[in-house]
Amino acid sequence: MILNPKHRRQMRQVTVQKIDQVTPRVRRIVLGGEPLVGFNTPRPGAHIKLLFGVDPNDPVDPKKMRSQMRTYTPRHFNSETHELTVEFVLHGSGLASTWAAQAQVGETITVAGPGGGMDIPDAAVMVMLVDESAMPAAGILLESLPANCSPIVICEVEDVHEQRSLSSKIGVQPTWLFRKEQSAEPGLLLEKYLPNVLVGIEDLDDVFWWIACEANAMRRMRSHLLNQQGVSKDRLVSRGYWKLDTSNHPDHDYGES
Numbered sequence: 001m002i003l004n005p006k007h008r009r010q011m012r013q014v015t016v017q018k019i020d021q022v023t024p025r026v027r028r029i030v031l032g033g034e035p036l037v038g039f040n041t042p043r044p045g046a047h048i049k050l051l052f053g054v055d056p057n058d059p060v061d062p063k064k065m066r067s068q069m070r071t072y073t074p075r076h077f078n079s080e081t082h083e084l085t086v087e088f089v090l091h092g093s094g095l096a097s098t099w100a101a102q103a104q105v106g107e108t109i110t111v112a113g114p115g116g117g118m119d120i121p122d123a124a125v126m127v128m129l130v131d132e133s134a135m136p137a138a139g140i141l142l143e144s145l146p147a148n149c150s151p152i153v154i155c156e157v158e159d160v161h162e163q164r165s166l167s168s169k170i171g172v173q174p175t176w177l178f179r180k181e182q183s184a185e186p187g188l189l190l191e192k193y194l195p196n197v198l199v200g201i202e203d204l205d206d207v208f209w210w211i212a213c214e215a216n217a218m219r220r221m222r223s224h225l226l227n228q229q230g231v232s233k234d235r236l237v238s239r240g241y242w243k244l245d246t247s248n249h250p251d252h253d254y255g256e257s
Contacts, residue, residue, distance in 0.1 A: 011056035011112045012036060016105050017083060023162045026132065027088045027100050028075075031111065036082040042074040043117025044144040045137060045237070050086070051110040052099050070096040070248065073136040074114050084111065087136045094247070118237060120144050123208035127152045127197055129190045129221060132162065133241040134212030139166040141210065152197060156190045156213065186244055187217020194221055198229065208235050215240025215253050222255045 012035035020028040042048075052068050076085040088100035099109070120141075126149055130138045135155060142151055153166065153174040163176055177189035190213055201207055209231060211221050222238045225231040240253035 011051065011054075011110050012039070013056050013108050013110050014084065016103055016107050016109070019103060019105060022087070023164055025090050025158060025162055026164065027090060027103075028085060029088060029100060029103060030083050030085050031109065032081065032083040034082065036077075036084060036111075039077060039079075039082070039084065040114055041077055041079060042114040042140075044120060044141050045118040046074060046114040046116050047071050048074045048084075048086070048111055048113035048115075050096065051112065052095055054110050056110050067248075068095070069112075072096070073134075073140070075136040075139065089132045120146065121149075121208040121235070122146075123149055123235070124206040125150050125152060125201070126208045126210065127154075127201075129154045129156075129194065129197075129209075129211045129213065131156045131186060131190070131213040131241075132158070134239065135164075135166055137212060138210075139170075142167050142170045142172055145170075152200075154190060154193055154197065156187065187214035187220075191217050191221055194224065204229065204231060205235075207231075208237075210237050212239040212241055215243040215246075215249060215255070218253075219255045 014031040014033045014035055016029060017032040018030040022028050049069050050072055051065065054065060054068050072086050074084055075087050088096060090101050091097050126145060128138050128141065128151065130153070138153065145151060151172055153172055154177065155174040156177040156179065157163065159178050159180040166172060166174065175193070177193060179186065179189060182189065209225060211218050218238050218240045222236065225236060226233065238255040240249065240255060243249040
């Protein structure tokens, strides 16, 4: 499916309809309203832009708009009720995290998108190495896999209280890694666990890899798979969803440079 560029750019002011505290660090917020009529159903791996404190009807300086914008995964869109579900990691002080922690039903926020996305690969196995920031996208990918593709999912989170279902539709049991137990920096446990995944794989040509987590860790795992394991670039998608000690990390960090 090719997304219409006009729809990608369109900004819609929507209203908070419902808030669920999924785990101590994850809030699921349902956004809705008439402006979501015509919103395109997102592709797997798609993103939206959330603009905080921006009225789409008012002219805004582009630099100011970029500073008030953050990128998120549209976890679910109900085209009948015009409701868009977004999951937020409450990581402390930050533009989006602070808003999500304080959000109340009835307040408004501006949404732009959706854009991007990926084609589901033809593979016998799909390995996903993700942290909290990528779990919504991982859930969408799981729901999009063909029946003949077996998923292997490794999730790194803060602690045992952050375990949760990636999908209500697909019964997948991830391997959970807990940073707090080992005082580990973000992404390090995923990186250390990667050899365990490789040991259990008989034929790398049958595998598609999807790595989405902290940018530095993503790059190290990407490099290992490409340069030490000989994985083909067309069998790997990597995303640096955020970067340690960096605010508003670019959403197009694929680890290719």
